[in-house]
Every structure is written in structure tokens, then in C-alpha cells.
Amino acid sequence: MSFDNAYEALTEDNDARWAFGTGFADPLAGLDTTVPSGLDAAELARSCLWLGDDALIMSHRLQEWVAAAPELEDEVALANIGLDLLGQARLLLARAAKADPSIVPSVAQSDEDALAFFRDAADFHNVRLVELEGGDFAVSMARLLVFSTWRLALLQRLVDSPDQVLAAIAAKGIKELTYHRDYAARWVVRLGDGTELSHERMQAGIDAVWPYVDELFDDDASLREEFDAVIAQVMTAGTLKQPPVRPAAQTRYLEPLLAEMQSVARAHPDATW
Template sequence: MSFDNAYEALTEENDARWAFGTGFADPLAGMDTSVPSGVDAGELARSCLWLGDDALIMSHRLQEWCAAAPELEDEVALANIGLDLLGQARLLLARAAKADPGMVPVVDQSDEDALAFFRDAEDFHNVRLVELGGGDFAFLMARLLVFATWRLALLQRLANAPDPVLAAIAVKGVKELTYHRDYAARWVVRLGDGTALSHDRMQDGLADVWPYVDELFDDDAELRAEFDAVIAQVCAAGTLQIPVVSRIPEQAGHTEHLEPLLAEMQSVARAHPDATW
């Protein structure tokens, strides 16, 4: 590679590895993955694991829309957004495994695949928003808008993380999530300001998503204010009302949607644990 260091390669826009995750055994190969002085390895690993889980599960939900989107162009767009998030998940889970190998559930496989395919539902840390099943296209766009707006604000802050690997992942993710958010916002406006039917379905999609919004912020008022400003602008353009709904009560586990999702996603890896592809 014609770069001065691995971090430049990771943040290069034309690096196809990020999008497709093929052609290399270790997504962090050649990078210094030692934990910097002053950074708590366990805390770093947990942060990367949670961010990776969010991206992994959301990616799977988006891929379910392949061959189901309203137009071919949108099937391609959703597939590419899903691949972006899958690339983020792979790098983040790989970083988590390198920072704290003890969290990997398969003793002889301390990598991102083990974290993705050999953990049970209770060991995942994704937000409940991403695991919800069902819904129509308006629900999908409402969820994508909320997820991308929130995650973009998070990764913008992590671009200055003390761990250079996490910071490089965040820098690349910001570019991708800016497109994800704008793609969803255009559809929310288009549906909200369209026909009476499309407006009602878009409003219903937001109402179905909104009970899961509060748990994203963990009392981070600054992050919430940034999120609210973006959502308010999009809703105003789409003649939509920001829902006033009750928050889903806190619970120790996940929704009933996660286990079936993981059963499908993990089936091949668990049936052939020694296979390579």
C-alpha cells in the first residue's frame, strides 16, 4: 500500500476492504493493536463491543430488505449501507478481541468471527432499537434515520478517542454514516410530504420507533440535543410530528426479536465451526 502508515490506509476512501471485508484474514493486520498507556483495556473492549454489536445487528436487519425495497436503486443503497455497517462491526469486534481476548467465547478463535457467531443473545450488548423485527418501508426509514443520526454524533466524538485504532475506525465511520443519515432523511421527507397514505405510514413508522429512542443517550444531554435538532429539521421538512409516546420500560434482556435473528445469522458458522470461506 502507498501509505505512510496503517492508519492512513484505514481512513482512505478507496480502501475496498472496509466495504466488503474480503481478501484479508485480519482486518487490523499491520496495525499496532496494543492498548495505549492510560487507556483501560477492559473499558476500551466493552465500548468497541457495544458499538460493534449495534452495527452488526442493524446490518442484518438492512440485508433482510434485499429484493424487498420499493425500487432497485434502493435495494442497492440498502445493501451498501448494510455492508458499511458490517465493515464497522468487523473492525470494532476485532478491536474488542485484541484489547481484551478474555471476552471471546471460543478459546481457540480469538477474533471478530467468534464474537459475532458464537455468543448467545444474552451476551450481546446492542440497543433494542436495532433488533426489532417486522415493519414496513416507512418503519425501516424511521429506524435508519434515528440510528444513523445517533451513531454519527457518537462517532464524531470518538474520532478523537485516545486509542488510535478506535479513532481511525470512527473517522471512516463518520463519512459513511453521513450518507446513511441523509439517505434516510430524504425518504422520511419524501414519504411524509407525499400522499395522505404515505404521510400516515411515515408518521406511524416514527411512532413505532420512538419508544426506543431514550435508551440511546444514557443521560447525555449534549448528544440528545444534537440528535433532537436534526430530527426536528427532518420532521419539519416532511410535515411530520415528533411522536409523544411512552418510553419502553427498561429491562435486563433484549426483545423477543433478537434470538430468532441470531439463530438465522449464526446458523452456518455454528453448523460448520471449522469451515473457512
């Protein structure tokens, strides 16, 4: 369908959705969302919810670079990476809600919107890595490299999930995350093997995110070997050093992040695009 202007596309229907640019009201429309026999529905919902939370919060952090990236090309790239993750979040949160409707807050919104905008910080289950403030560009590239390398390895295993919906989400996400990882790796190498100043800042970025790496493997240590091999290759090319292991501090970033992200939806819960 063609439109005379962009606003007609946004207002084609009276769909109460908050995720701009997704183009569909129900991300799982037409799919059989019955939980396969032998799978625990609550456990499936938990896995999808946690994966969705990681993608949602990371997406928000990446969108903070819009109008702030060093080059227009990178602003567009980071916005698109953020939208990829937002799409993953929608699919995963919707799958979680279909598997276990009891997790959805009782508000007049679609399932994924209710989970994204009407849960408090204590009800989110994302890894702490995605909560961190972006800092400078080097910190954000270090985090994106770590996050996308870990998540890509994770989704590569989930394509064999007995839940066909989760398997399909993972297969789609693999293609996206391969680009995310490669984009971040190119920047880490470019900055690490650049000038003395860029090297110092890139090493500082790695140092800043490294305390949050171990948490990524709490549920599946089998991913660590693959992750370490990729990171070691990138660090070697960028003349960077892997920091020593040190404990990660609790962050105080999630509550203010959610206050910003959820503000419009909570102030106008009955609004429509």
C-alpha cells in the same frame, strides 16, 4: 490482482471467514493495537464491543431488504449501507478482542467471527432499536434515520479518542454514516410530505421506533441536543410530528435474529470459504 471470475476472488486463500466481501482476514493487520497507557483495556473493549454489536445487528436487519426493497436502486443502497455497518462491526469487534482477549469465545475462528457467531443473545449489548423487525419500508427508514443520526454524533466524538485504532474506525465511519443519515432523511421527507397514505405510514413508522430513542442516550446525554436538532429539521420538512415519550417494551427479536444469522457458522464451525 485480477481474477477470471468472481469465485476465484472468494477462494484466493483458505481463510476461514464468514463476512463475505470484506477481502481481508484480519481487519487490524499491520496496526499497533497496544492499548495506550492510561486507558483501561476492559473499558475500551466494552465500548468497542457494544458499538460493534449495534452495527452488526443493524446490518443484518438492513440486509433483510435485499430482494424486498421497493426499487432496485434502493435494494442496492440498503445492501451497501448494511455492508458499511458490517465493516464497522468487524473493525470494532476485532478491536475489542485485541484490547481484552478474555471476551472472545473459545472457538477456532477469527476473533471478530467468534464474537459475532458464537455468543448467545444474553451476551450481546446492542441497543433495542436495532433488534426491531423491519416492518414496512417506512418503519425501516424511520429507524435508519434515528440510528444513523445518533451514531454519527457519537462517532464524531470518538475521533478524539486516545485510542488511535478506535479514533481511526470512527473517522472512517463518519463518512459512511453521513450518507446513511442523508439517505434515510430523504425518504422520510419524501414519504411524510407525499400522499395522504404515505404520510400516514411514515408517521406510523416514526411512532413505532420513537419509544426506543431515549435508550440511545443512557451513556451520553450530551448527544441528545444535536440529535434532536437534526430530527426536528427532517420532521418539519416531512410534515411529521414527534411522538410523545412513552416507555419501550422489551423485544423478543434478538434470539430469532441470531438463530438465523449464526446458523451456518454454528452448523459448520470448521468450514472455510
